[in-house]
Amino acid sequence: MKNKIIFLLSFFVIFSHSAFSAPGIKDFSNFKKIPVLDSGRLKPLDTYARSLLTQFSGKDHYEKQEASQWLASLFFNPDSTLNDKIFLINSPDIAVALGIPPQQDRRYTPNQLQQAYKMLAQLQEAASKIDEKERSLTENEIMRIFDNINLYADLSRSFTFAYPQSDLTISSASMKTKLGLPLDQTQFSFIDIALKANEISEMTKDLVNKSSAQYTSDESELLSTTSNLFRISQEYKDLPFTVIPSSLNGKWLSPWDALSTDFSNDQTRSLLILFDTMAIAYSQGNDVVFNIAAHQYLENIRGVLSKDDLKKVDKFPLELFYQQNSPFTMSIMFYIFAFIFFVVSFASAKKLWYMLGLLSIFAGFIPHLIGLIMRIIIMARPPVSSLYETFIFVGLIAVFLGLMIELFNRQWLGIVTAAISGTALLFIANKYSTEGDTLKVLVAVLNSNFWLATHVTTITMGYAATCVGGLLGHIWLVQAMFGKDARSLDKTYKTTLGILGVALTLTFLGTNLGGIWADQSWGRFWGWDPKENGALMIVLWTALLFHAKVAKMIGDLGLAVGAVIGMMVVMWAWFGVNLLSVGLHSYGFTSGVATSLIIYAIIEILFLLVTTIIITKK
Amino acid sequence: MIKLLSSAKITVACLFLLFVLTFWGTIAQVQQGLYIAQERYFNSFFFLAAGFIPFPGAQLVLWVFFVNLISSIILTWKKYTQWENSGLLIIHLGLILYFFAAFMIFHVSRESNVTLAEGEGTNVSTSYQDWELAYWKDNGNERQVTALDTRNFKPGYQVPFNNTDFTLTVRHFYLNSEAFSDSTTKIDPLTLNASGITLMNEKPVVKEKEQNIEGGYFDLKANHKNYTLILYGAESQPTPLTIGDKNYYFILRHTRYPLPFTIKLNHFKAEFHPGTDMAKSFESTVTISTGSLERQARIYMNNPLRYKDFTVYQASYETDSNGRQHSTLAVVRNYARILPYISCFVVFFGLALHFLIRAFMSRAEV
Numbered sequence: 001m002k003n004k005i006i007f008l009l010s011f012f013v014i015f016s017h018s019a020f021s022a023p024g025i026k027d028f029s030n031f032k033k034i035p036v037l038d039s040g041r042l043k044p045l046d047t048y049a050r051s052l053l054t055q056f057s058g059k060d061h062y063e064k065q066e067a068s069q070w071l072a073s074l075f076f077n078p079d080s081t082l083n084d085k086i087f088l089i090n091s092p093d094i095a096v097a098l099g100i101p102p103q104q105d106r107r108y109t110p111n112q113l114q115q116a117y118k119m120l121a122q123l124q125e126a127a128s129k130i131d132e133k134e135r136s137l138t139e140n141e142i143m144r145i146f147d148n149i150n151l152y153a154d155l156s157r158s159f160t161f162a163y164p165q166s167d168l169t170i171s172s173a174s175m176k177t178k179l180g181l182p183l184d185q186t187q188f189s190f191i192d193i194a195l196k197a198n199e200i201s202e203m204t205k206d207l208v209n210k211s212s213a214q215y216t217s218d219e220s221e222l223l224s225t226t227s228n229l230f231r232i233s234q235e236y237k238d239l240p241f242t243v244i245p246s247s248l249n250g251k252w253l254s255p256w257d258a259l260s261t262d263f264s265n266d267q268t269r270s271l272l273i274l275f276d277t278m279a280i281a282y283s284q285g286n287d288v289v290f291n292i293a294a295h296q297y298l299e300n301i302r303g304v305l306s307k308d309d310l311k312k313v314d315k316f317p318l319e320l321f322y323q324q325n326s327p328f329t330m331s332i333m334f335y336i337f338a339f340i341f342f343v344v345s346f347a348s349a350k351k352l353w354y355m356l357g358l359l360s361i362f363a364g365f366i367p368h369l370i371g372l373i374m375r376i377i378i379m380a381r382p383p384v385s386s387l388y389e390t391f392i393f394v395g396l397i398a399v400f401l402g403l404m405i406e407l408f409n410r411q412w413l414g415i416v417t418a419a420i421s422g423t424a425l426l427f428i429a430n431k432y433s434t435e436g437d438t439l440k441v442l443v444a445v446l447n448s449n450f451w452l453a454t455h456v457t458t459i460t461m462g463y464a465a466t467c468v469g470g471l472l473g474h475i476w477l478v479q480a481m482f483g484k485d486a487r488s489l490d491k492t493y494k495t496t497l498g499i500l501g502v503a504l505t506l507t508f509l510g511t512n513l514g515g516i517w518a519d520q521s522w523g524r525f526w527g528w529d530p531k532e533n534g535a536l537m538i539v540l541w542t543a544l545l546f547h548a549k550v551a552k553m554i555g556d557l558g559l560a561v562g563a564v565i566g567m568m569v570v571m572w573a574w575f576g577v578n579l580l581s582v583g584l585h586s587y588g589f590t591s592g593v594a595t596s597l598i599i600y601a602i603i604e605i606l607f608l609l610v611t612t613i614i615i616t617k618k
Numbered sequence: 619m620i621k622l623l624s625s626a627k628i629t630v631a632c633l634f635l636l637f638v639l640t641f642w643g644t645i646a647q648v649q650q651g652l653y654i655a656q657e658r659y660f661n662s663f664f665f666l667a668a669g670f671i672p673f674p675g676a677q678l679v680l681w682v683f684f685v686n687l688i689s690s691i692i693l694t695w696k697k698y699t700q701w702e703n704s705g706l707l708i709i710h711l712g713l714i715l716y717f718f719a720a721f722m723i724f725h726v727s728r729e730s731n732v733t734l735a736e737g738e739g740t741n742v743s744t745s746y747q748d749w750e751l752a753y754w755k756d757n758g759n760e761r762q763v764t765a766l767d768t769r770n771f772k773p774g775y776q777v778p779f780n781n782t783d784f785t786l787t788v789r790h791f792y793l794n795s796e797a798f799s800d801s802t803t804k805i806d807p808l809t810l811n812a813s814g815i816t817l818m819n820e821k822p823v824v825k826e827k828e829q830n831i832e833g834g835y836f837d838l839k840a841n842h843k844n845y846t847l848i849l850y851g852a853e854s855q856p857t858p859l860t861i862g863d864k865n866y867y868f869i870l871r872h873t874r875y876p877l878p879f880t881i882k883l884n885h886f887k888a889e890f891h892p893g894t895d896m897a898k899s900f901e902s903t904v905t906i907s908t909g910s911l912e913r914q915a916r917i918y919m920n921n922p923l924r925y926k927d928f929t930v931y932q933a934s935y936e937t938d939s940n941g942r943q944h945s946t947l948a949v950v951r952n953y954a955r956i957l958p959y960i961s962c963f964v965v966f967f968g969l970a971l972h973f974l975i976r977a978f979m980s981r982a983e984v
Binding site: 038523543544 | 627636637640641644647652656660727729890892893894896898922929933950955958959962965966970972977980
């Protein structure tokens with residue numbers, strides 16, 4: 001593990017002087033579609049590259065390069081990426097500890113990290129000894145950076161079998177002619193030699209009878225080259241970029257592993273030769289050859305895929321479309337526009353602004369919905385299995401509820417609710433997408449489309465309704481604080497009440513469907529699990545508000561405050577309980593949100609105090 | 619009186635207390651574990667907060683809540699019979715059914731488990747955390763086992779086995795213990811233990827209750843002698859004693875429940891997402907036989923096997939040092955499992971109806 005980097009360095013030294021010209025490949029459309037097995041899922045190379053870069057740098061592209069373009073340069077010309085600022089180190093302290101001057105944009109180059117590698121390895125070794133739950137943010141960050149630089153090094157070696165190497169030298173012209181190798185080259189690549197394995201063994205057959213002293217210099221060069229082959233293949237074992245299914249057991253292999261274990265299989269060999277062609281074409285900047293090879297590769301790989309895998313590969317164009325158009329970013333933009341129009345409408349209360357606002361919400365809602373539907377098709381399951389997905393889904397439902405409110409009450413109330421909830425939730429979702437590929441496979445317990453579709457969607461819709469209720473509570477408080485007329489206040493109040501009714505119905509149903517699912521798969525309806533308790537708390541709190549209203553224990557102000565607290569309860573149920581790290585719903589566990597959650601709660605409490613004091617004084 | 623009981627203020631108070639208890643009971647799980655938190659906050663009538671402030675437990679609150687619910691329905695019956703309140707009526711009647719369901723499940727359902735290697739079968743299931751003291755007599759092929767729950771065991775307690783050959787009295791009993799065998803001490807012929815245990819220490823009870831191992835010293839009077847019987851929960855062998863001309867065996871073990879069928883594991887399969895060690899599914903193929911009938915069934919996540927009141931679920935699996943896979947199946951006996959299903963849909967229907975009626979009424983007002 002440790003000498004990998006050192007090796008990487010020596011490798012680059014050799015090739016910085018080699019024949020690589022500036023890459024002239026412009027078209028990566030075929031390359032992007034190459035199927036890669038990663039985190040248990042078959043995905044297009046484009047998605048793999050995006051999540052990789054996101055994992056490294058927090059962004060899914062590098063400067064003006066698309067992720068797949070950058071990955072191609074890492075594969076086929078690793079040297080050129082050595083000074084790319086791709087490693088995100090959040091804490092400047094870590095940079096200082098590694099002896100790297102801290103940067104404003106917090107991003108560092110592979111070169112810088114290589115120089116600090118020894119120090120980094122020491123820090124990570126210390127951090128890895130600490131129990132996972134006890135690790136601090138900094139320690140986790142060190143582990144992350146260490147893994148990232150190693151992954152970078154491993155990936156940069158994925159296609160080195162296509163590069164000429166000094167320990168694979170054949171200088172004799174007659175040897176080259178016999179082997180059918182080009183005469184203008186003395187250093188060859190691994191695959192060049194591997195492809196001549198039969199001819200070489202034929203030529204070296206007779207050498208067994210000779211003692212080493214009797215070898216000609218050409219013969220001993222050939223022998224040392226062939227004996228280097230095995231050593232080299234051992235050095236590149238178990239690399240992480242798995243793209244070729246083994247013909248022996250269906251296990252997905254990295255190009256190097258396919259080369260050393262499955263090269264005798266015709267289909268595997270054809271795929272490897274195509275990768276070789278791509279690598280050479282890349283180094284020569286030959287766009288046409290690169291693309292023909294990539295296209296041929298896509299054709300040939302279909303021949304080795306199983307039926308299920310083919311179905312997944314057929315969805316790749318949709319996935320690429322989804323990745324390229326980032327529909328949710330579009331939605332956020334329109335939701336923000338809607339809010340801007342609302343603000344502008346204060347200055348000039350024209351119908352135009354209202355229409356524009358309503359239109360923006362629609363314009364945001366449509367890509368939001370389509371994006372979600374695309375995810376459903378790609379993954380063939382309901383879109384509610386990770387925190388990221390629930391944010392997207394809750395956002396959609398909240399915007400939908402906002403549109404419904406606007407239908408009943410055409411006075412901005414619904415637009416504002418939709419704009420705020422849509423923007424906020426998609427923004428938070430965006431934060432979660434930095435963990436890499438957001439299209440994730442499911443753990444066994446969740447692997448049931450029926451229950452995901454019923455229980456999880458209902459409960460998250462309940463979250464959405466409760467949040468919208470809470471938002472309306474905020475709006476009522478702000479309106480009352482600024483002395484809005486009684487009619488507007490009453491309207492907001494009634495809408496809040498209605499939405500809370502929806503919220504109670506949905507959370508009740510969702511919680512109980514969860515009970516039924518638990519009964520079906522764990523054998524008990526209710527087990528006081530933290531996540532179950534969180535949902536129950538929302539039900540109890542909302543029911544409490546309705547009963548307190550009937551008992552005349554609270555009035556309009558009380559209900560608004562209660563609705564806001566309801567939203568805090570949702571935040572607790574949604575991800576607060578995950579911070580406890582106990583219980584059965586361990587698939588949603590997160591770290592690092594504790595602080596934001598506490599800040600949110602403090603702000604909310606201050607808001608409630610200030611508004612309540614001002615309103616009661618009036 | 620009934621008016622006081624039916625007050626909506628009591629409802630609000632109950633909801634608030636339940637809200638607080640749920641929150642508290644969730645947080646407490648971090649320190650105390652699920653089992654203790656559940657006993658303290660949810661299953662109890664009272665507990666002491668911060669060591670000295672009595673606080674109502676969820677069971678008490680739920681009883682008050684139930685009385686409050688019934689009396690408010692009786693007292694305001696007129697209100698409920700108006701058509702626009704029909705949703706409210708359904709909600710609250712559904713809730714009564716819900717309470718009943720909760721009562722039934724809390725008091726009559728029982729969880730246990732069966733762990734089998736491929737090819738093995740059994741007709742008893744084992745409790746996760748309850749223990750029993752069992753004995754039997756050598757009696758040819760038949761084995762008549764008598765077992766008693768250890769729940770009441772305390773020093774001086776005479777175990778009521780109703781056997782004239784011996785009497786058994788608890789000397790020390792530990793809810794969690796560790797056992798040692800000291801080869802240097804001379805073995806006292808009056809001390810009985812099959813595994814060579816000579817000393818047992820009490821250990822603090824841990825929060826994961828299924829990890830506790832009970833153990834104890836017993837005074838065994840038989841053959842006109844006073845034996846010391848040491849039993850430790852983790853022993854696999856029973857301790858034998860010949861009394862008169864009969865061979866008796868004693869063992870302390872997790873409580874066993876007889877099943878009305880025999881379950882045999884034919885095959886276990888764990889699937890993983892390709893290239894990861896993340897489980898995609900586990901599946902046990904079993905044969906269930908009941909006297910003359912025999913059938914095969916596949917048990918996997920979200921697809922349990924049902925037989926009368928019994929439900930058998932895929933719970934977990936492990937691979938032993940020989941590479942043999944063992945599948946653990948949870949066996950739940952539940953007489954009332956359908957009740958919560960019905961009541962939750964009744965309440966949901968009531969809620970939906972009520973809020974729809976309200977929505978239309980407010981629309982009509984405008």
